[in-house]
Amino acid sequence: MAKRALIQSLSNVDIRLLRIFMTVTECGGFAASELELDIGRSTISKHVSDLELRIGLKLCNRGPSGFALTAEGEKVLEAAHKLMSSIDGFQSEIDDIHSKLTGTLRIGLFDQSSTNPDARIHDAIRHFDMVAPDVALDIALAPPSTLEARVTDGTMDVAVVPIHRQSSLLSYTPLYLEHMTLYCGEGHALFDAPEELSIADLKLGTQKYAGYAFNSPNMKAGRQLGIKRAAQVQEEEALSLLIQSGRYLGFLADHVAETFLRKGTVRPIAPNHTGYSTTFAAITRKKPEPDRKTLEFMSCLRAAHDEVINRLDVS
Amino acid sequence: MAKRALIQSLSNVDIRLLRIFMTVTECGGFAASELELDIGRSTISKHVSDLELRIGLKLCNRGPSGFALTAEGEKVLEAAHKLMSSIDGFQSEIDDIHSKLTGTLRIGLFDQSSTNPDARIHDAIRHFDMVAPDVALDIALAPPSTLEARVTDGTMDVAVVPIHRQSSLLSYTPLYLEHMTLYCGEGHALFDAPEELSIADLKLGTQKYAGYAFNSPNMKAGRQLGIKRAAQVQEEEALSLLIQSGRYLGFLADHVAETFLRKGTVRPIAPNHTGYSTTFAAITRKKPEPDRKTLEFMSCLRAAHDEVINRLDVS
DNA sequence: TCTAAAGTTTCCTTTTTCTGCAACTATAGA
């Protein structure tokens, strides 16, 4: 049996040989292990010989006289068992990585959007927390343009924003609709105007209008009504403030306005003519592909809004 | 990236793929690792993709925009490092098994014993040389009493001697039996005696007897036959010389006598009544414990005589 | 916009590995 150096640690093949050797010892002979290994005796013989050559030790005595490990064989067997344990350990580490999502998921939302009854983001979060309890959440509110920028540059994993013009770098998943209506606040010139007045009668062009600073359907809707923006905001909350000041017109989401309507502090302006809807979508970046926890959260988002999407037929 | 189950632990190939992956991360990119790995970029790309497929995780983002491990990639890399350590550990265990044995093994034998067909000392030596090729052998022939003394005082590592009274300082490992029969040489008074003569008729008490100078079953056997020692020797070879002189009776091992019998120069005396068996055993000293190469050689001796021991049921 | 760099993909060749068959040797047991 020539002695050949174990040049560089046992690579590839050797592990298979070790497995074969271990099976053979368990079966107590080559013939006995044929079935177990499902390979012929001659092949087993060659493999064991190869292993002996590789390791440089005679591992077992075999022949018509029986099968028996040599002293070295025993030691090698023991070492092999340890090695296999390590390999199994590696396996389960991989399995862990598979099943366990960790790290921090950075979510971005546009303000007020979470109070929309069609927004089921909280449901998605609840579900996600059950699926991936070890992932920490980092939720930030910011204007859509900021959210888009942060998702694009990877400093945020996912965000829910109103869709306007889509970026080719981002992937959009429509979730729900938000309906906006034009409002004015208590004390505004139009607050007590008769309901029968037509849009033309309202002379909207003479009114101050508060809108979003960022590109959105909001701007378009305002322009269509012939009003010009005299104040711009980043948050819807700021917008409702301006409206309630009684000096500005502005669009509010229905669910946001609801509270104020109940208190009687705002009044919708020609709700059947001035309203418009915005689609809110989850955005992720196309490349590099979002990581697993993000994909998982996306799947939770989709599941949570599945019914909403079907009902509203969001484009 | 299709997800394929890691059916049964990572076999064979995967370790190579892991090594490639590790090198790539060290080099910080595919292109950078081309030289290090000495394989082309396309091949590296394929290997890394294969690994990802195998493990079922995206390990790194790469492209013109740069190379970066994913969160999972980091973890896999760490696990891979641990695995490699285990493999190295296995390596060094293997190395230990054969490289720790060096120096000189001093073996003592009683003369003629090696020609006993049941003595597999040569087999043990052959095996030992495979296991510990770097151990030099120093083999000496000497009378049992000398061998015992030298093993006891540590100037000899192991010896094979006929067992008589066991020393509490030595550890005995029975190896094989040697059967002895009483012989006389050509020209002796009993050489031509009729075979039918009983032991009593032979009047052995009147014959000169040559025996070993050291304590052994030989003495006891002689006494039982009522013959008294008129010559003493240290070596069996000397004994056969005296027997062949035609003046002395003496015990010879069957395998030693065989040659002379074939030449017709000796004749067994009442072989069915005068014979006795001696157990040959390997001796080592109990304290201090024999060193590793000696233990290894003992194990070789045991292995080589395993079959003999089982067959003869040596006490 | 253009270019160079980094990877990917496809397709092919070259190696290596795996395997069984058949003939062989060696041993235990009848």
Place this chain on the structure above:
DNA sequence: TCTATAGTTGCAGAAAAAGGAAACTTTAGA
């Protein structure tokens, strides 16, 4: 001595893996 068993060896075909060339895609940066 003969036979059945256990394993070995040489041979050759099959299968798989490794590897590279070339064309392609994508992206950073000039």
